[in-house]
Amino acid sequence: VVMTQSPLSLSVPLGQPASISCRSARSLVDTNGDISLTWFHQRPGQSPRRLFYKFSNRDSGVPDRFSARGSDSDFTLKISRVEAEDVGVYYCMQGAHWPFTFGQGTKLEV
Amino acid sequence: QVHLVQSASEVERPGASVKIFCETSGYSFTGHTLNWVRQAPGQGLEWMGLINTNTGNPTYGPAFSGRTVFSVDTSVATAYLQILNLRVDDSAVYYCATASFDHWGDGTVVTVSS
Numbered sequence: 001v002v003m004t005q006s007p008l009s010l011s012v013p014l015g016q017p018a019s020i021s022c023r024s025a026r027s028l029v030d031t032n033g034d035i036s037l038t039w040f041h042q043r044p045g046q047s048p049r050r051l052f053y054k055f056s057n058r059d060s061g062v063p064d065r066f067s068a069r070g071s072d073s074d075f076t077l078k079i080s081r082v083e084a085e086d087v088g089v090y091y092c093m094q095g096a097h098w099p100f101t102f103g104q105g106t107k108l109e110v
Numbered sequence: 111q112v113h114l115v116q117s118a119s120e121v122e123r124p125g126a127s128v129k130i131f132c133e134t135s136g137y138s139f140t141g142h143t144l145n146w147v148r149q150a151p152g153q154g155l156e157w158m159g160l161i162n163t164n165t166g167n168p169t170y171g172p173a174f175s176g177r178t179v180f181s182v183d184t185s186v187a188t189a190y191l192q193i194l195n196l197r198v199d200d201s202a203v204y205y206c207a208t209a210s211f212d213h214w215g216d217g218t219v220v221t222v223s224s
Contacts, residue, residue, distance in 0.1 A: 038211055040155075047205060047214040048147075048155065059212065091155055093211070099171035100145075100157040 001026050001094050005103035012082045012110060020106045022092035024073040028055075029096065036095035039068055039077050042105075043088040051090075052077070084110055112136040114206050114215035121221045122196050129192040130218045132206030139187035140164040142209040146180065146191050149217075150202045160209075161189060196222045 002025045012018045022037070030036040037055040040048040050059050052068040055075055065080040079086055087110050092103040117130040132144065146158040159170040161180040168180035179192040193200055203217040 040211070042155075047217055048207075048211075049214070050210075050212050053210060053212070089154075093155070093157070098169070099159070099173075102155045102157065105154040 001028075001097045001101050003092055003094055003101050003103040005090075005092060005106050007106060008104060009107045010109065012079075012108065014084065014110055015081050018079040018082050018086075018108060020077045020090050020092075020108075022070075022075040022077070022103050024075075024094055026097060027072045028094050029072065035070070035072070037070065037075050038093045038095060040091045040093065041086075041088055042091065046088075048091065082108070082110055086110060112208065112213045114208070114213055116204075116206060116215035116218045119219040119221070121223065124196055124198060124222055124224055126196050126222075127192060127194045128196060128220055129190055130204060130220070132189045132191070132215050134187045134189070137208070139182075140184055144182075144189045144209065145207045145211065146189075147205040147207055147214075148174075148202045149205065150199070153202075158191075158204075163189065193220070196220075198222050198224075 004023045006021045028037050035055045039052040042048040051062050055070050056068045067078045089105040089107050091105050113135045115133045120128050122128050140163050143160045145160045148156045158174045161168045163182050177194045181190045201222045205217045206215045
């Protein structure tokens with residue numbers, strides 16, 4: 001399943017909002033009836049960190065300026081007010097169909 | 111607290127093999143699958159596949175079927191990734207991650223160069 005992110009790069013002033021789109025070629029409703037879309041953030045030189053699972057469930061420790069929404073095959077990650085620590089690459093990943101696939105990544109510069 | 115500790119970096123010649131480990135702690139190793147993810151230099155993330163840590167049964171992504179071998183040693187809660195007949199384009203960071211991708215290892219850098 002091809003995952004298409006846009007934009008591929010984003011430069012946002014501190015304190016301004018940012019939005020990343022992730023689109024799937026197929027519905028991401030899995031066999032359990034859940035929407036299996038995960039968002040990750042990878043800072044330079046670090047391992048990826050999960051931000052959201054099942055498309056909108058925020059992980060512990062993720063600031064509430066991050067939000068995620070979507071439906072079926074169209075998803076969005078939003079940052080209400082970008083901070084310096086938000087730099088890096090954001091990936092979406094689908095886990096509804098094997099093989100799991102990642103989007104190309106969106107590089108955020110602040 | 112969940113920890114995934116991976117091998118140090120490796121440098122190998124083309125045609126050689128490499129086996130890296132992912133030592134886990136802080137959760138039930140055999141109760142969950144474990145994923146492997148590759149990241150080539152300057153590139154994005156690729157899911158390589160996963161292993162059922164209870165049965166040892168691997169599932170490989172289509173791009174990684176053939177020269178990739180997943181295995182586990184449940185006695186030490188450790189998973190292994192072996193790559194056979196290495197090629198230069200196997201040079202990458204290899205990550206292990208828990209079943210739901212909520213915990214990741216630090217990655218192992220594999221460099222293949224003659």
